[in-house]
Amino acid sequence: MLSQVPIIDSQSEIPVYRQLYIGLRDGILAGVLRDGERLPPTRELAQLMGLNRATVSAAYALLEEEGLISGQVGRGSFVHYRSGALSQEISFATSRPAEELFPLEEVRALTTEVMRQSATAILQLGSPFGYEPLRQYLMEQATAEGVFDPEEDDLLITSGCQQALDLIHKALMEPGETAVVEEPVYPGLKHAFEGRLSLSGTGIKFVTPSFRNPTGYTMTMAERHQLAQGRERLLVEIDIYSRLRYAGEPLPAVRGLGCQHRCLLLRSFSKIAFPGLRVGWLIGPRPLVAKLAAAKQWTDLHSDQLSQAILLEFARTGGLDRHLARVLTAGRERLRVTLETLAAVLPPGSLFTRPEGGMNLWVTLPEGCDAAALLEKARRAGVSYLPGRYFGLSSGFNASLRLSFAGLSPGRIAEGLRRLEPLFSEEARIAARMKEPAPEMAMV
Amino acid sequence: MLSQVPIIDSQSEIPVYRQLYIGLRDGILAGVLRDGERLPPTRELAQLMGLNRATVSAAYALLEEEGLISGQVGRGSFVHYRSGALSQEISFATSRPAEELFPLEEVRALTTEVMRQSATAILQLGSPFGYEPLRQYLMEQATAEGVFDPEEDDLLITSGCQQALDLIHKALMEPGETAVVEEPVYPGLKHAFEGRLSLSGTGIKFVTPSFRNPTGYTMTMAERHQLAQGRERLLVEIDIYSRLRYAGEPLPAVRGLGCQHRCLLLRSFSKIAFPGLRVGWLIGPRPLVAKLAAAKQWTDLHSDQLSQAILLEFARTGGLDRHLARVLTAGRERLRVTLETLAAVLPPGSLFTRPEGGMNLWVTLPEGCDAAALLEKARRAGVSYLPGRYFGLSSGFNASLRLSFAGLSPGRIAEGLRRLEPLFSEEARIAARMKEPAPEMAMV
Numbered sequence: 001m002l003s004q005v006p007i008i009d010s011q012s013e014i015p016v017y018r019q020l021y022i023g024l025r026d027g028i029l030a031g032v033l034r035d036g037e038r039l040p041p042t043r044e045l046a047q048l049m050g051l052n053r054a055t056v057s058a059a060y061a062l063l064e065e066e067g068l069i070s071g072q073v074g075r076g077s078f079v080h081y082r083s084g085a086l087s088q089e090i091s092f093a094t095s096r097p098a099e100e101l102f103p104l105e106e107v108r109a110l111t112t113e114v115m116r117q118s119a120t121a122i123l124q125l126g127s128p129f130g131y132e133p134l135r136q137y138l139m140e141q142a143t144a145e146g147v148f149d150p151e152e153d154d155l156l157i158t159s160g161c162q163q164a165l166d167l168i169h170k171a172l173m174e175p176g177e178t179a180v181v182e183e184p185v186y187p188g189l190k191h192a193f194e195g196r197l198s199l200s201g202t203g204i205k206f207v208t209p210s211f212r213n214p215t216g217y218t219m220t221m222a223e224r225h226q227l228a229q230g231r232e233r234l235l236v237e238i239d240i241y242s243r244l245r246y247a248g249e250p251l252p253a254v255r256g257l258g259c260q261h262r263c264l265l266l267r268s269f270s271k272i273a274f275p276g277l278r279v280g281w282l283i284g285p286r287p288l289v290a291k292l293a294a295a296k297q298w299t300d301l302h303s304d305q306l307s308q309a310i311l312l313e314f315a316r317t318g319g320l321d322r323h324l325a326r327v328l329t330a331g332r333e334r335l336r337v338t339l340e341t342l343a344a345v346l347p348p349g350s351l352f353t354r355p356e357g358g359m360n361l362w363v364t365l366p367e368g369c370d371a372a373a374l375l376e377k378a379r380r381a382g383v384s385y386l387p388g389r390y391f392g393l394s395s396g397f398n399a400s401l402r403l404s405f406a407g408l409s410p411g412r413i414a415e416g417l418r419r420l421e422p423l424f425s426e427e428a429r430i431a432a433r434m435k436e437p438a439p440e441m442a443m444v
Numbered sequence: 445m446l447s448q449v450p451i452i453d454s455q456s457e458i459p460v461y462r463q464l465y466i467g468l469r470d471g472i473l474a475g476v477l478r479d480g481e482r483l484p485p486t487r488e489l490a491q492l493m494g495l496n497r498a499t500v501s502a503a504y505a506l507l508e509e510e511g512l513i514s515g516q517v518g519r520g521s522f523v524h525y526r527s528g529a530l531s532q533e534i535s536f537a538t539s540r541p542a543e544e545l546f547p548l549e550e551v552r553a554l555t556t557e558v559m560r561q562s563a564t565a566i567l568q569l570g571s572p573f574g575y576e577p578l579r580q581y582l583m584e585q586a587t588a589e590g591v592f593d594p595e596e597d598d599l600l601i602t603s604g605c606q607q608a609l610d611l612i613h614k615a616l617m618e619p620g621e622t623a624v625v626e627e628p629v630y631p632g633l634k635h636a637f638e639g640r641l642s643l644s645g646t647g648i649k650f651v652t653p654s655f656r657n658p659t660g661y662t663m664t665m666a667e668r669h670q671l672a673q674g675r676e677r678l679l680v681e682i683d684i685y686s687r688l689r690y691a692g693e694p695l696p697a698v699r700g701l702g703c704q705h706r707c708l709l710l711r712s713f714s715k716i717a718f719p720g721l722r723v724g725w726l727i728g729p730r731p732l733v734a735k736l737a738a739a740k741q742w743t744d745l746h747s748d749q750l751s752q753a754i755l756l757e758f759a760r761t762g763g764l765d766r767h768l769a770r771v772l773t774a775g776r777e778r779l780r781v782t783l784e785t786l787a788a789v790l791p792p793g794s795l796f797t798r799p800e801g802g803m804n805l806w807v808t809l810p811e812g813c814d815a816a817a818l819l820e821k822a823r824r825a826g827v828s829y830l831p832g833r834y835f836g837l838s839s840g841f842n843a844s845l846r847l848s849f850a851g852l853s854p855g856r857i858a859e860g861l862r863r864l865e866p867l868f869s870e871e872a873r874i875a876a877r878m879k880e881p882a883p884e885m886a887m888v
Contacts, residue, residue: 038730040731040734044731048732048735094569096568096569097568099564099567099568102563102564102567102568104559104563104564104567107559107563107567108556111555111556111559111750112552112556112559115548115552115555115556116552119546119548119551119552120543120546120548121720123543123546123548123551123718123719123721124541124543124546124718124719124720125538125540125714125719126719126720158744159603159744159747159748160744160745162742162743162744162745163744166742166743166744188742188745192742192743270569274567274568275567275568275569275570275745276565276566276567276568276569276748276749276750277567277749278745278746278748286482286484287488287489287491287492290484291492297632297635298610298632298635298636299606299610299743300602300603300606300607300610300722300744301604301606301632301719301722302722303603303722303748304603304721304722304748304751305720306720306750306751306754307751
């Protein structure tokens, strides 16, 4: 099984065998390719990717040299990478909530209740627009907030925010158009648009005004107004973290600042409640939502109805607000420990962002450091994160990395960062040495 | 809101305003555009579809003439179509199970149980491949059946079979390639491939060997062997109805007949259990499944986990088999009543298929009949179905219609078909008259 196929850039200056090697190596180190997983035979992978078989063999040879895979005659190559028991690994790699805060008893009771009341409707085929009681509730809430106009707007339930990105890619992009994003960019956006992205333009623009993934950056009020008055054909406001504010004053959604006719607002229960129940929603002008709903129908007919019903009751009964209060208290402490420990352990010349909420922050090690190469050592020390290069449009951000802190207890955060300290310091020393000018050759 | 935007074919000989009119009319008659729904202002729809405003106005004028929409000054146009209370309508339009057979108490108990045992894992972020316990169960079952090779194959959970089609379109189509289908074709396949379909070729071929939607046709053993030995690069076997066999001997999946290396098998719980819980799966060679899993990740991260856990327990505890036994008894009777009543009510010269299972059958009225035009009258009589033209690659099947019988009680089936009898007879009489040669003009 190959759970992730690397993406090869035929325009790149990096040789293809090396791109393939890097892609597979990163997959192994990030744990996407699991220990014991079998790689396809070189012939098969070559065919699958449209590559020369020798290219694949060269990439496999490099991986074998590094001990990341091992070939077994007649059986193929297997990932061979034990980073200590994975359950003990301290992973800063995933932007996800703290599961120990889930109010399990409450969700169990709500689940029993919605199945008691509405089982038939939940189990029968539904509408592409979503479970109607949830839609009605979300539209009322959004109207009260000033981001929904019942005369002009509509609301579509999606299977999380990721699906909204996919539907926009399918239904709203014009031929030859690229979508405008901010760099560093969330990899899920990069992949949903299959490389049809750029850093400027007046087509569809994606922004995350609050606690942006990966930097945690939050736009000021002035920036929000400026965005609302921009010239882009369509603004897509990704707003999945804003309720996770641990400090400072809440700021309004950009959609409420006078750009409703050309703005889609994307929200989700995944970050504020439970990502395992796949429920998000989008709000926008009716003609656009109609196009997205048509695309949704032919993508998966409609989203799962039981989860929609449970999350509706969770929100309507105040459970979500009570849960968020606990999440904010915990998140505040987690963020504080992360920032304090980073200040203590990072080598001189490092930078890191200081978000006031969300789940992620962004560390940039001194120039010349390679966060992707360091990840291998980090995993041997039982820690993981996402290297910065995953967040670049084409390349760059080699010295950066994303730390997702919200899912880890304060103790684990401190322990994990302390384990990284010696690795970061050594990498910084090596990088500094490389920067010293080498003795020049006499020009003759 | 416009819940479905008509598709305009710029190559067609039918004028665009008329295509738009037909698309909107069909949407209204099929109930996709709901009574009271507001149509976008002509200017807005023109912009949205890239059409001239006058074109849209002409289409609206035709709809107004027929009384299907009504304009209100300053407020726009509204769908104005009451087909009798919709809840009383007898709808043969949707291929879905009988909700009165859902074992609600059993599903409630299973839901409570999985939430008691596995709530944390279910609510937390999961894997693109699906909920691991369900994957393991399905792989074991498929291995025992002979359609899964643990050494060569892998399994991916999808949000229903429709999503598998979308993922195949995204991840496995080569540039410029068309997918091969059988006509009449399920509209969800047509839309998922955005017109990239043809009736012959050696690329990716989609087949539904058992109780095909819409005809109910089932391939013989000889046809299955022939298919398994075909020359197509990839065979996609849609196998979502085969367990709904009311008569005759079960036939094996084509994937088990020696074409495993180039065959994807698509299955789902939607038709055999509950379509509101969106869980399907696909089985195929590892390299292909890996590509599909990568596409799945960037489509919606992963499928909902609570539904996966519930359906696993439903299958594992024997609940699914017990449920299917009841469904088969009921379906057998529903099919029998459908066939007997059709034989009694259809005008001479009509044809209809006689499936041995599934949810659908296909009626073809005498030549010259227009099943789409008849639908309007049918809905006034409180009955609906899907006109044949929805199932053509470009056009055709005007005299045909699909009847989905599985979700209706025998009494409703008989009543619905009897209501159609006079409409069909009149349409057949008119069509016969049109065929009589008109007196020829003298050529001078």
